[in-house]
Every structure is written in structure tokens, then in C-alpha cells.
Amino acid sequence: MADRRALDALRSLVAEREWAQFHTPESLSKSICIEAGELLECFQWNPHGDLADAADELADVLTYCYLLADLLNQDPEALILKKLETTRVKYPLDRARGRSNRYDQL
Amino acid sequence: MADRRALDALRSLVAEREWAQFHTPESLSKSICIEAGELLECFQWNPHGDLADAADELADVLTYCYLLADLLNQDPEALILKKLETTRVKYPLDRARGRSNRYDQL
Amino acid sequence: MADRRALDALRSLVAEREWAQFHTPESLSKSICIEAGELLECFQWNPHGDLADAADELADVLTYCYLLADLLNQDPEALILKKLETTRVKYPLDRARGRSNRYDQL
Amino acid sequence: MADRRALDALRSLVAEREWAQFHTPESLSKSICIEAGELLECFQWNPHGDLADAADELADVLTYCYLLADLLNQDPEALILKKLETTRVKYPLDRARGRSNRYDQL
Numbered sequence: 001m002a003d004r005r006a007l008d009a010l011r012s013l014v015a016e017r018e019w020a021q022f023h024t025p026e027s028l029s030k031s032i033c034i035e036a037g038e039l040l041e042c043f044q045w046n047p048h049g050d051l052a053d054a055a056d057e058l059a060d061v062l063t064y065c066y067l068l069a070d071l072l073n074q075d076p077e078a079l080i081l082k083k084l085e086t087t088r089v090k091y092p093l094d095r096a097r098g099r100s101n102r103y104d105q106l
Numbered sequence: 107m108a109d110r111r112a113l114d115a116l117r118s119l120v121a122e123r124e125w126a127q128f129h130t131p132e133s134l135s136k137s138i139c140i141e142a143g144e145l146l147e148c149f150q151w152n153p154h155g156d157l158a159d160a161a162d163e164l165a166d167v168l169t170y171c172y173l174l175a176d177l178l179n180q181d182p183e184a185l186i187l188k189k190l191e192t193t194r195v196k197y198p199l200d201r202a203r204g205r206s207n208r209y210d211q212l
Numbered sequence: 213m214a215d216r217r218a219l220d221a222l223r224s225l226v227a228e229r230e231w232a233q234f235h236t237p238e239s240l241s242k243s244i245c246i247e248a249g250e251l252l253e254c255f256q257w258n259p260h261g262d263l264a265d266a267a268d269e270l271a272d273v274l275t276y277c278y279l280l281a282d283l284l285n286q287d288p289e290a291l292i293l294k295k296l297e298t299t300r301v302k303y304p305l306d307r308a309r310g311r312s313n314r315y316d317q318l
Numbered sequence: 319m320a321d322r323r324a325l326d327a328l329r330s331l332v333a334e335r336e337w338a339q340f341h342t343p344e345s346l347s348k349s350i351c352i353e354a355g356e357l358l359e360c361f362q363w364n365p366h367g368d369l370a371d372a373a374d375e376l377a378d379v380l381t382y383c384y385l386l387a388d389l390l391n392q393d394p395e396a397l398i399l400k401k402l403e404t405t406r407v408k409y410p411l412d413r414a415r416g417r418s419n420r421y422d423q424l
Binding site (some may be wrong): 009022025066072 | 111116169179193194202
Binding site (some may be wrong): 217218221222234241243248252254255260261263266270272274280288289291292294296299303305308309 | 405415
């Protein structure tokens with residue numbers, strides 16, 4: 001389970017500014033998409049990009065991901081751990097090792 | 107700081123499958139964008155969407171975000187907390203309360 | 213087939229600025245994603261958004277789509293017409309009429 | 319101006335299936351983002367990707383772009399040509415030639 005500090009701080013920020021009225025699963029998903037595009041912009045013309053800028057944009061994506069997880073009553077790290085189990089099964093070691101293929105093309 | 111379990115489990119998965127060779131800041135940023143699109147698809151024609159599907163897609167976005175944070179030597183929750191401080195300054199309480207405007211339009 | 217004016221004008225712009233060196237199918241696909249995120253931003257907190265802004269961002273998405281089509285030796289409108297035929301088959305009138313479901317859920 | 323065949327064919331498809339009820343500027347912008355992510359997926363782990371797949375996904379992005387342009391009462395190629403004029407001004411030849419920098423970093 002993620003520790004509570006980031007989540008508590010996010011909840012305070014949102015509560016103080018009365019922003020919860022704007023946060024729906026849909027609007028937060030749109031926001032994640034928008035910020036993911038800004039992250040990708042760091043690498044638009046250069047595969048190496050500016051990594052400090054990238055960390056800064058990643059922070060925005062993560063922020064909206066945490067807010068959406070909270071709205072869905074999910075712990076972010078529990079979501080990751082649960083999905084990991086699915087990935088282990090879909091990508092068995094003997095077939096997936098050293099390959100970037102999708103599970104249905106292994 | 108995020109607890110170590112999700113990160114440790116992700117690192118094991120990646121190491122066992124020898125996937126680190128495919129993980130660059132750019133390829134993980136592309137992956138975040140791709141998965142963000144799949145999350146948005148839950149709400150393509152319906153603003154209410156299917157929230158169980160959304161949680162499942164959010165898990166994928168979060169997974170790539172954690173992998174990118176790790177590659178950039180950043181703690182995901184430290185990134186969120188740091189960005190929160192910037193947001194507090196850009197969106198002062200007295201002007202941002204109850205408004206969804208961008209900071210440059212407050 | 214799309215008329216030639218937009219394409220010719222794009223080619224001149226790119227040639228004069230010697231930008232073709234930056235245009236690969238991958239970099240243009242990243243650019244389409246980035247601009248699509250900016251288009252979505254017009255509707256981030258408001259489903260009605262600002263339609264003049266949206267038209268402006270749509271122009272950017274379309275510009276990169278045309279550049280990518282050209283790089284792939286495809287005519288943009290021929291691509292649309294060909295995909296339409298696939299859609300007609302995947303979404304038969306009697307099952308798809310008045311429904312927003314995906315073809316595999318009709 | 320784009321020729322009418324692609325637009326007319328799209329309009330017929332939408333009318334026959336009674337899909338106009340689902341098409342708002344917001345839902346079409348979401349759709350463009352979703353399809354842009356699928357296009358990017360062709361290059362997720364390989365900068366060279368599969369170009370036939372890419373053309374197929376580009377067709378989906380273009381289709382939604384045309385539908386959105388139509389909903390906004392805009393001609394797709396007129397949008398491109400108008401944006402081109404803005405680009406010419408923001409990226410003057412003498413400063414932009416051979417450089418991929420953004421206009422505010424030239």
C-alpha cells in the first residue's frame with residue numbers, strides 16, 4: 001500500500017480549493033491523457049529528451065493517476081501489484097524473456 | 107516515499123523477463139500515452155463508463171509511470187509532493203477556490 | 213483523393229525549413245498524439261469547451277496526419293474511404309444502428 | 319478544399335447507423351486521442367514499427383478528424399492551410415531552417 005502522505009496532501013489541496021466538484025473518473029482520465037501528451041512532448045524530436053522536464057511532466061501524470069485511484073477507491077500500489085500478477089501469467093518467463101512482443105504474439 | 111513492495115515487484119518482473127533493454131525514458135513515455143488512451147476509451151461514448159475497466163487500465167498507466175520514475179531515479183510519491191508545492195503557489199487559495207481555470211486565466 | 217493544395221503547401225513549408233530530416237513515421241505519430249492531447253485539453257473540465265480553440269488544435273492534428281500520410285505514400289482521403297469499407301462490414305446496419313457499442317459487443 | 323467524396327461517405331455512414339447522436343466535439347476529441355494512442359502503439363518498442371499497421375491506425379485518426387471538422391463546420395484542408403500561415407510566421411525561415419526547436423526557443 002502506498003504511504004499516506006502523498007494522498008493526504010493531494011486530498012487537502014483539492015479540498016481547500018473546492019476542486020472535487022470538477023473531478024469525475026472521466027475528467028481525470030482526460031487529464032491523464034493530456035498530461036501524458038505533455039510528457040511525450042519531451043521526446044517529440046529527440047529520443048533522449050530533457051530528463052528533468054520529463055520528471056516534471058511525469059509528476060503531473062502521477063498526480064492525476066493518484067486522484068483517479070482515490071476516486072475509484074483503489075490504492076495505486078495495490079493496483080500495480082494486482083496487474084503484475086496478470087502480467088506474470090500473460091507473459092510466461094520461457095516465452096517472454098528478452099522479447100518485446102505482445103502476449104498474443106509470443 | 108512510496109513503499110518498496112510495488113517497485114521491488116516491478117523490478118523483479120522486468121529483470122526476470124530481461125525487459126530492461128526495451129525501457130528507455132522515451133519508450134516508457136510512449137507506453138504511458140498508449141495506456142492513457144486505453145483508459146480514456148472507457149469513457150469514449152459514455153461519461154460514466156465502466157469503472158472496473160477504468161481501474162484496470164489505470165493500473166497499466168501507473169505501472170509504466172512507476173517504471174519511468176525508477177529509470178529517472180525518482181520516487182513517485184516524492185514527485186507528487188514536490189509538484190503539489192508548485193501547484194499551491196500557482197493556484198493561490200483566494201483566486202483558485204471553486205474554479206477550474208488554468209493558473210494563467212485566474 | 214484530397215486536392216493537392218494542402219499537401220503542396222505542407223511540402224513547401226517542410227522543404228524550405230529543411231524539416232524533413234526530423235520527420236519519421238514515429239516522430240510524426242508522437243506529434244499526432246501530443247497535438248491530440250492539446251485538442252482534448254479544450255474539453256478537460258468542460259464538455260462544451262471552446263470550439264474556436266478546438267478548431268485551432270484540430271488543425272495541428274490534421275497537419276501531422278497529412279504529413280504522416282505523405283511519408284507513408286498514402287492519400288489521406290483514400291485512407292478514410294478504405295477504412296469506411298471495413299467499418300461498414302464490422303458494423304452491419306441491422307446491429308449497429310443507434311448503438312455506440314464496439315463491433316465485438318454488438 | 320478537400321474533395322467531397324470522403325466527407326459524403328462519412329456522412330452517409332453516420333446517418334445510416336444513426337451515430338450522430340453520439341458525436342459531440344468532446345466525444346470526437348476523445349476518439350482522436352484514443353486512436354492516436356493506437357497509432358503510437360505501432361512504434362511502442364520499435365522506432366521503425368509496422369508501416370502497414372500505422373497506415374491503418376492513421377485512417378482511424380483521420381476519420382475522427384474529418385468528423386470533428388464537419389461538426390465544427392470547418393473544411394479539413396482549409397484548417398491545414400490556415401494553420402500553415404501561422405506556422406510560417408512563428409517559424410521564420412532564417413531562424414527555423416534545419417532546427418526542430420519550438421518557436422519560443424529559436
